Amino acid sequence: xxxxxxxxxxxxxxxxxxxxxxxxxxxxxxxxxxxxxxxxxxxxxxxxxxxxxxxxxxxxxxxxxxxxxxxxxxxxxxxxxxxxxxxxxxxxxxxxxxxxxxxxxxxxxxxxxx
Amino acid sequence: xxxxxxxxxxxxxxxxxxxxxxxxxxxxxxxxxxxxxxxxxxxxxxxxxxxxxxxxxxxxxxxxxxxxxxxxxxxxxxxxxxxxxxxxxxxxxxxxxxxxxxxxxxxxxxxxx
Numbered sequence: 001x002x003x004x005x006x007x008x009x010x011x012x013x014x015x016x017x018x019x020x021x022x023x024x025x026x027x028x029x030x031x032x033x034x035x036x037x038x039x040x041x042x043x044x045x046x047x048x049x050x051x052x053x054x055x056x057x058x059x060x061x062x063x064x065x066x067x068x069x070x071x072x073x074x075x076x077x078x079x080x081x082x083x084x085x086x087x088x089x090x091x092x093x094x095x096x097x098x099x100x101x102x103x104x105x106x107x108x109x110x111x112x113x114x
Numbered sequence: 115x116x117x118x119x120x121x122x123x124x125x126x127x128x129x130x131x132x133x134x135x136x137x138x139x140x141x142x143x144x145x146x147x148x149x150x151x152x153x154x155x156x157x158x159x160x161x162x163x164x165x166x167x168x169x170x171x172x173x174x175x176x177x178x179x180x181x182x183x184x185x186x187x188x189x190x191x192x193x194x195x196x197x198x199x200x201x202x203x204x205x206x207x208x209x210x211x212x213x214x215x216x217x218x219x220x221x222x223x224x225x226x227x
Contacts (some may be wrong), residue, residue: 032213033213035215037218042220043202043204043220043221043223044204044218044219044220044221045158045204045206045218046218047215047216047217047218050215091157091158095212095213096212096213097212097213099212100163100211100212101148101160101163101173101212102160102216104157104158105157106156106157107157
């Protein structure tokens with residue numbers, strides 16, 4: 001069975017704090033893809049990153065970084081020096097060639113206060 | 115570049131009324147298209163996906179249906195809305211099926227009263 005767990009329902013931080021959003025996944029496939037999306041208050045899902053199961057290198061994009069660890073089936077997302085504009089719901093998702101669709105976690109709501 | 119449009123942006127409908135939500139994609143050919151629903155404060159549920167004109171796969175049995183009359187047009191319909199149909203409806207597209215990145219539209223917020 002394929003599953004994505006985002007155990008943190010809501011996180012509140014003060015601006016400039018670093019924050020990590022956890023994502024744990026389950027799959028029996030050796031080839032799979034992991035994603036992160038951001039959903040700001042406007043509602044549209046914004047694509048952030050796609051990572052395949054054979055690439056365990058950490059990724060950094062500006063203040064965003066992702067830590068992929070197959071040993072713990074985790075794909076965590078860290079925002080460094082958070083800003084109010086980072087306030088949103090963040091979704092982690094999983095896909096593979098067997099499911100033909102994205103399997104989303106339940107999302108983590110991040111609130112960044114000034 | 116590719117863009118995806120959805121309309122209307124918001125809709126308030128009475129129970130039992132029909133529904134038609136439209137999604138169109140520009141800048142790409144033969145996209146895979148998806149309809150998702152997000153109930154208030156909850157995650158995303160895949161409703162339908164389509165790999166081509168007239169080809170619709172349903173993920174959840176319900177009173178909704180989908181159609182793809184043109185390559186880049188995807189329509190979500192209902193003959194009679196239920197209260198439980200309220201939610202945020204998102205359309206998405208991808209180049210390849212399944213493992214490819216899906217890009218989402220701005221969404222339609224539907225309230226059934």
